[in-house]
Amino acid sequence: MLKEELRKRARSMVKIPADFQTIIEEYADGENGDGEAMFSWINEERDEGITVKLDLEGNLTSLTIDMNHSHTNEINLSVEERQERAEQFLLLHYPNALEDLTFYEMKKLNDAYRFYYERIVMDLPLKHAGSLIDVDSEGNIVKFSYKAALEIPEIPTTLIQKEKLIEHVHNRLDFQQTITNLYTNLHHVAEDGIRLVYEPEPSFMTYKADVLSPTLSIVHDEDVQENYVSLQPPPNTAAQKDLSLETIIGITEGMEMIREVDMGEEKGVVWRDRNWKMEDHDLSMDSFFKRHSEDTVKAFISKKTGIVRSFVWFNERSGNLKLTREECLVKAIDFLQTILPDYDKYLQLMVRDSEEEFEDTRKKEVFSFRVHNGKGIPVQLEIVVVAVNRETGLVDHYSGPSMDIEQLSEISTEPAISKNEARDIFFNHLDFELSWNKDYGGESESYILVYQACDRYSRTPIRYIDARTGEVITAKDK
Template identity: 70%
Template sequence: MEKEELRKRALSIVQIPVNFQAIIEEYVEGENGEGEAMFVWINEESNEGITINLDLDGHLNSLTIDLNDKDSNEIPLNIEERKKRAEHFFLSHYPDALEELTLYEMKKMNQTYRYYYEKIVMDLPLNSAGCFIDVDPMGEIVKFSYKAVKRIPEIPRTLISKEKLIEHVQNSLDFQPTIKNLYTIIYNVAEDGLRLVYEPEESIMKFKADVLTPTLSIIHDEDVPETCVPLPPPSNTVLQKDLTIKEVVGITEEMDIIREVDMGEETGIVWRDRNWEMNEEDLSIDGYLKRQTKDTVKAFISKETGKVRSFMWFNERSGNLQLSHEDCYQKAINFLQMIIPDYHKYLQLIVRENEEDEQDEARNTEVFTFRMHNSEGIPVQLEIVVVAVNNKTGHIDHYSGPSFDMEKINEIPTKTAITKKEARDIFLTHLDFELAWETDYNGDIESYILVYQACDRYSRTPIRYIDAMTGAVITARDK
C-alpha cells in the first residue's frame, strides 16, 4: 500500500478524538520489500496518545491507546467476556491466527487483563512470537502486539540432564558482595531502595539444552580491558554554595522551559531559546525528534532531593578554547565536587585501553566515566557517573549522576551478616532449571534455540541476588 492508503487503513482501526493531532506519519521500506508504517496522535495538554504500526500490506502489527482513566458507573466485564473481546479483535485482523496460536497465559495488570496467544512447541511458547492483547474493564482493546512465527524449530532428540547443570553450577559458583538499587517493579522485594546483596558471578545462567555437556547459550562480547583509578582528595578549594537548577545545567536568560513532564520519581524539564522556530512541518520520526530535541537542553530532577540527576545539551555552544584532556578532566572533577560532596570517597575513574579513540571528536567533548562504591570499597552495581566536558567552551555538555540520594549509601551496612558459603548454600537449595525457547540470532535466518534457564524452584523466576544481611532469595518479577 502507498502511504496515504496506509494512513486511511490506520484511521479505520481506531477513532481518533478531535482534540488529538498527528505528530508522526512514518513509512519505512527495506531492500526486500518488507517494512512498516507508523502513525502517532497525541493530546499534549492531557498527555494522552494513540500509536498504530502496520506492515506495508496494511496488517496491524501493534496498537497502543493511552488515554486517561475515566470514571465509569458501568459494571466491569469479567475475565471471560474480556477474552471474547480480545479474540474477536484478533480474528478481525488475522482470521486464521488461532489455528496456530493458543491462549497460553492471562495476567491482570492494574485494571487491565492481558491475554497471551503463543505458538507452542514441546508445551513451551516460542520467544518473541505470537500476540498479546490488553483489554480494559469496559472491554476496549488498549494494547495489541503481533509478531508472526517465521520458522518452527526442530525438537531436539537429546537433552542434557538438569543434574549435570546443577553439578556444573556447584563447581563454578562464586559470589561477590555488591550494593544494588532494587525496584519493586523489577524484583520481588517489599520496597524500592539500596540493599547489600551477594550476586552470583554468572547472574544469568542459560545453557544449551540439546548438548550433553554444559555450554553457555549466550556468548558475551569480549570485554574491553579497563582499570579503575581511585580519585585523590581535591587539591583546590571549590566554593560550595546552593546552586539553582539553572546554574547547575548552565541555562541562560535567553532560554525558556518548553516542556515539563512528570516521570514518577523524577521531573523532566526541557529548555530552548525562546526565539527558536522550526520552519518545516515534517511528520517523519526524524522530524519529530528534531521538534522534540534539536537545540534543546534536557534535565531530570529528583523529586526527593530537588537536585539535578542528569542533563544533556543538544544545543551546540561555540568557543575558541583548546583544552587538553587534563584540563577537561580537572573541570569534570571541579563539577563533581560541587554536585557530589566527598566524591573522591565514592567514585573511581574508569580508564580503558584506546580510550582516546573513543572521544567524540564531532562534538568536541572529553567524556569521563566513574564507577561507584561505598566507603569500604563495595561496588554499587550498574551505578555509573558520567561527565562530558566541551573542550572548546569548557562547559559541561552532559552529566549523568547517581540514581539515588548519595546520603543513602552511608545508611547501607558495610559488612555482610552471612558468609559467601552461606549465600552459596542458600542459592543451591533454591536452584532449579526449566526449558525455554529463545531467539537465536547467530544464523542468517531468525530461528530458535532450546535452553535451560536457571530459576528459583519455588517461584519459577530467575534468582538474581541473595540478601547479604538476611539470606533472603531475591528473584526477578515475572514478565
C-alpha cells in the first residue's frame, strides 16, 4: 500500500479522540519486501496514547491503547464474553487465523484479561508467534499483536533422557549466597521484600532436546573475572548536605523543567535549555526521540525520600580539562559522598582483569560499584554507576541503588540452612520441561526444541532457595 493508504487504514481501525495529536508516522521497508508502518497519537497532558502498527499490505500487526480515565458505566463482561470479543477481533483482521492458531491460555491483568492464541506443535506453543489480545471490563480491545510463524519446525524423532540432564546439572551446579529484592509480580512469594537467599549458578539451564548428550542451547562466553575493591571516604573532606536536586544533577539557571511524569514510586523530571529549538520537525521516530531527548537532562527521583535515584545528561558538556581515570575516580567518590553519605560501607569498586586502557580521546570515564550488605554479601542486580566527564570533571550519568541501602544492615546474614541443604532442596524440586525456543544461530527464522529447567510443582524456573526458611522461590512466568 501507499503511505497515504496506510495512514487512512490505520485511522479507520481506532477512534482517535479529538484532543489527541499525531506524533509518529513511520514507514520502514524491510528485507524481501516486508516492512512496517507505525502511527502514534497522544494526549501529552493526560499521558494517554494510541499506537497502531501495520505491515505494508495494511494488515494490523499491533495495537496499544493507553487511557487513564476510569470506566463510567456499569458494564462488566465475564471472562467468556471477553474471550468472545477477543476472537471476534482476531477474526475481523485475520479471518483464517483459527485454522492455524489455538486458544492456549488466559491471564488476569490489572484491568483486563489477556488471551493467547498460539501456533501449537507437539502440544507446545511456538514462541514469538501467534496473537495476544487484551480485553477490558467493557469489552474494549486495549492491546493486540499478531505474528505468523514463518517456518514450522520438524518434530524430533528422539529426545534426550531427563536423567542425563539432571546428572549434568548435579555435576556443575553451585550456589551463591546473595541478597535479593523479591516482588510478588515476578516471583511466587507472599509479599515483596528483601531476603537472604541461595542463588543457583549457573542459572542458565536450557538444553537441546534432540541431542542425546547434554548440550546447552546457548553457549555463553566465559565470564570476565571481576575484582572488588573496598572504598574509603576521601580524607579531610566533609560531605555536603542539604543540596538541591538541581545542584546535585548540575542543572543551571539557563535551563527549565519541560516535563514531569508520575511513575509510581518515582517521578521522572526532564530539563532543557530555555532557548532550545528543534531545527527540523517531522513525524518520524527519529524526530520524536529528538523532541523528547535531544539536549535534555533526565532524572528519576524517589517520591518517598526525595533522593535522586538516577540521572543522565543528553546535553553534551565540554571543557578544557584532561583528567586521567584516577582523577575521575576521585570525582566519582566525591559525588558518591554527597549523594550516598555511607557509600563506603556498602559499595565496592568493580575492576575487571581484562579491562583495557582507553585512549586519551575517551570523553567519559565510567565506574561501576557492586552493592553489598556491609559484610560482603552482594545484593543481586544492584550496581551503582557513575560516569565522569574528563573535560569538565562533572558527573554526566549516575544510576543509584533501587533500594534504601541502609535497610541492608537490618537483614540477618546468618543462614538457617547450609549450602548443601539448599542443594538438596533444589534437586528435590528440579524437573525439565519441553519448550520451543527461537534459534538465533541460523540465517533465517527457525525454532529449536529445548528442555528448560523448572520446578516440578509450579513448572516455572527456580530462582532461589531462601537461606532462612528453605523456601523454593520460583519465577511467575517461564
